[in-house]
Structures are given as structure tokens and as C-alpha cells.
């Protein structure tokens with residue numbers, strides 16, 4: 001027999017298995033979801049590969065998942081005809097942690113602990129392959145990759161720090177391609193090896209898997225069979241007329257076992273949006289992106305004509321990277337399909353501008369070639385049109401949240417993704433019209449609730465021509481700024497720009513609804529009709545010499561000393577030159593240089 005080689009798990013794996021077993025004890029059934037999701041990934045990979053490799057494409061017809069529950073022995077076998085693993089991949093994938101799902105799990109577990117939350121939440125996360133050990137005390141993975149001509153068997157026991165790998169030699173167990181996972185259930189968990197229970201779990205967890213999942217089920221059909229009559233009676237019949245004897249039949253149920261298709265394989269985005277419920281969209285989101293919270297909004301649409309594609313987009317409820325990381329590059333947020341074939345989730349940057357990278361969803365194109373690469377995407381006119389439409393739909397969706405009756409939803413959105421939109425103001429001139437109405441700021445008349453630019457404009461004085469703002473590092477320091485006095489006196493509202501990025505964003509917009517943005521800390525602040533020219537002239541005359549004297553004393557420290565009409569109680573204020581940086585910008589620049 002071929003040698004059995006023994007390997008130690010990477011230390012993190014042992015720790016992870018401990019964690020899983022100790023925090024998921026009340027939610028063990030997730031093991032099936034995890035194994036099915038891995039099988040589905042493996043099938044996706046094979047289907048994708050077969051697009052460019054005709055050698056593989058001849059048997060892509062039978063891409064499926066089969067689950068066999070052996071009640072008597074307490075064994076579950078899950079087979080997929082996917083990409084399989086080579087010997088090295090077995091070591092890399094099942095002996096170390098480098099995978100997204102498990103990393104996410106560890107982080108969630110930590111966050112949850114820090115927050116003092118209950119561990120049930122964890123059950124909703126993708127915890128990956130090792131969840132098999134929740135129910136099994138021995139797991140065998142027999143797998144054959146198209147890259148290798150040998151089939152290998154990985155095996156490990158629960159609570160073990162090592163696993164073994166050997167070559168598969170039993171001719172009965174040889175498979176043409178793919179992976180067979182065998183779970184030898186723990187004594188107390190043998191109940192999972194029940195065909196009906198498996199069927200229920202598959203229906204519950206794998207509604208959105210786009211490959212057929214078959215489970216081994218007992219079936220029955222009724223048939224009529226002839227029955228022998230009572231012998232005594234038939235004797236009598238015999239004596240009468242044998243030919244006239246009526247045949248007697250009875251109905252019996254014939255039992256047999258067979259594979260039964262257990263899931264619905266039509267992808268949700270191909271269905272008519274009128275027939276899909278919000279709960280189904282949310283569930284698809286949670287299952288596809290391994291999330292535990294529902295999205296804030298979703299949008300399901302089809303475009304026809306010049307380019308044809310279908311898509312479901314989502315606004316997530318929270319920013320996964322933390323609010324401050326606007327430029328998270330690799331997000332895997334958009335899953336690209338071509339004619340239902342999953343191509344990649346690595347192309348999101350090509351389909352959305354960077355500042356909208358938080359949008360999640362699926363895009364299924366009819367016009368792209370199946371072997372589409374990053375280069376093709378970047379050059380393609382089709383993609384440019386797709387991108388435009390996707391961006392528009394994303395904005396519609398965000399606008400929808402902002403118009404929702406539930407103000408909290410948009411507050412949540414803004415709290416998480418406001419920075420992204422401000423970045424958009426700076427980076428995407430073309431979409432200023434869509435971005436501006438979505439912005440929110442505190443103001444001198446609304447220090448606790450943020451207002452929109454529309455609300456500001458509505459609140460403007462009849463004669464007011466411009467939108468006033470002051471950039472500062474907090475609401476408190478903004479409202480104590482001396483620049484504000486005159487405007488407050490005249491009841492002119494001033495926006496408080498308190499985030500570092502705000503000022504640049506506003507300056508990129510330049511105006512909103514034909515009203516210029518004006519920085520009230522700048523030299524030339526002109527309150528228009530609010531000026532009292534006569535009075536100003538008199539004051540200028542009276543204090544002109546004082547100004548000259550102060551300028552002389554300060555010398556080069558200031559550019560000029562002028563009479564101002566913008567103060568009411570403060571005696572003086574330092575302002576920036578009209579073309580210079582505002583004090584806030586200067587502070588930012590200094591901070592960056594430092």
C-alpha cells in the first residue's frame with residue numbers, strides 16, 4: 001500500500017478548530033452549509049476553467065453535488081464534481097488558514113467578544129471547512145484535481161493536531177474528478193445522517209446554490225398487483241365457471257431509493273423581480289456575501305438594448321473595513337457572471353469607481369466573452385456602458401434610502417459611507433449632480449442633526465445668494481469661530497464642515513443649484529444686501545489710521561489689516577487671503593507634511 005504521510009496543522013488551525021467547536025455548539029448544523037458552499041465554489045472554478053480548456057468542457061454537463069446519508073452507520077458523504085485538490089492544495093487549503101471565510105470568522109468572533117455579544121451570532125458566519133468537526137469525529141476528504149493524475153485522501157480526527165494524506169487506491173472509490181467528503185458522525189450527532197433531515201437542511205441553507213444538489217431519498221409509487229383469492233372461494237369459483245372468475249387486485253406502495261433534486265437552481269437574478277420578496281433578496285445577500293446583517297437597500301434590474309445584463313446591487317449596512325478606510329482596494333464585492341457562469345469577484349474595480357467600491361452585488365452579462373480578462377474589461381466599450389448603468393442604479397438606490405421615511409437608515413448609511421461620497425465629489429466630476437443631494441452636514445442652525453444641501457437651500461433667506469460654510473475640526477470650534485457672528489446675527493445659516501475631507505469635497509462641487517459655496521473665513525466675504533455701506537464708510541474713515549498703525553507693528557506677519565463688517569462682538573479676527581488656503585486647509589496640509 002502507498003505510504004500514509006502525517007502532517008501537523010498550522011497552529012492557527014488548531015486554535016480555530018477549538019474556537020469553532022466551543023462557540024458553535026448550539027448551531028452545529030451550519031457544517032452542511034459550509035461544505036455545500038465549498039462544493040459550489042469548486043464547481044464554479046471548474047466551470048470557469050472549462051471555458052478556456054475544452055479538455056475539461058466535455059464533462060461540465062454533470063456539475064452537481066450529491067449528498068448521501070447512511071442512517072445505520074451514522075455517515076454522511078458529500079460528493080461534488082468540481083475542481084478537486086492536488087496533494088499540495090490539500091496541505092495548503094486544509095492544513096493552514098489563508099482563506100477569507102475563516103479569517104472573517106476569527107475577526108467576528110473577536111469583535112463579538114469585545115462587544116460582549118452572544119456567540120449565536122457567529123453561527124451566521126462562514127466558518128469554513130473545519131465546521132465539519134462540529135458533528136464528525138473523523139473526516140475523510142478524497143479528491144482528484146484535473147491538474148493531477150492521482151487521487152488523494154486527506155483524513156483527520158476531531159481534537160487532533162495532525163492529519164494524514166495518502167493516495168487513494170481502492171478502485172471502488174476512484175472518481176473521475178472532484179471531491180468526496182465523508183463525515184463519520186460523533187456518537188451524539190448521528191441523527192444528522194437522516195435523509196429527511198438532510199433534505200430539510202439543504203432546502204434551508206442552499207436555496208441559492210446554482211448547481212443541482214441531489215440527496216439520496218427513499219421514494220415510493222403505488223401500483224396495482226394481482227392478488228390470489230381466498231383458496232376456498234376460488235375452489236367454489238372453479239366449480240362454477242373458471243373463465244368468468246374476476247381478477248382481484250390491490251394497491252401497494254413500491255419503495256425504492258434514488259437521487260432526488262433538492263434545491264431550486266434558477267439564479268435569483270434571472271427571476272422576475274416582481275416575484276422575488278425582500279426577504280429572498282436579503283437572504284441571497286447574506287448567503288452570497290457571508291454576511292449576518294441585512295442590506296440597507298437592494299436593486300434588481302435588467303438592461304436591454306445596446307448591452308444586455310442583469311444585476312442585483314446592495315448597499316451593505318456597515319462598512320466592513322471600518323469607516324475610515326475609504327480606499328479599500330480588493331473588496332470582492334461584485335460577482336461577475338457571463339451567461340450564468342461565475343467568472344470572478346476580482347473585477348469590482350472595473351465595474352464601479354473606487355468611491356463606490358462598498359456596493360455589493362452580482363452582475364450577469366450577456367455580451368462579454370466567457371474568457372473575459374481584466375485587460376478585456378478595461379478596454380471594453382461594453383464595460384464602459386455597463387459601468388455607467390451600474391453607477392446610476394447605485395445612486396438611485398442610495399437616493400432611495402435618503403428619501404425613505406425611516407431617517408435612521410440614511411443616518412446609518414451616511415455614518416458608514418459618507419466619506420466615500422465626499423471622495424466621489426473630488427474624484428467624479430461627472431456625477432456631481434447625483435452626489436450633491438446626498439451630502440449631509442451639521443450647520444449653525446442644526447448642530448445635532450445633519451442637514452442636506454436641499455434643506456439648506458430651502459432655509460435660505462430671500463436675498464441670500466450663496467451657501468455659507470466654515471471648515472473646522474469640530475462642531476464646537478466651528479460654532480465658536482468669530483467669523484460666524486455677523487451671519488448668526490442676520491440668521492444666515494452656515495454649514496459646519498468638520499471632517500478633514502469636507503472642505504475639498506465642497507470646493508470640488510463649487511456650487512449647488514446655482515448657489516456658490518462661500519467660505520466665511522475668507523477675506524472677501526460679502527454679505528451682499530446685508531451690507532450697510534454708509535456705516536462701513538464712516539467706520540473706515542474713523543479707524544483707517546488705526547489699521548495702518550497695526551499693520552506697521554505686525555509687519556510681515558500679516559498681509560494686510562482691514563476694517564471688517566463681519567464681526568459683531570469680537571474685536572478682531574484673523575482671516576485667510578481670498579486666494580490662500582483656509583486656516584483649516586493649512587492645518588491639514590501641515591498635518592500631512594508632518
Ligand code: ADP
Nearest residue numbers: 038039042084093099100101102128129130179
Ligand atoms: P473558504 O471557503 O472561505 O476559502 P474553507 O475553510 O471553507 O474556506 O475552505 C478552505 C479551502 O479548501 C477552500 O478555499 C478551497 O480551496 C478548499 N476546498 C474546500 N472544499 C473543497 C472542495 N469541495 N473542492 C475543492 N476545494 C475545496
Ligand code: MG
Nearest residue numbers: 038101128129
Ligand atoms: Mg468555504
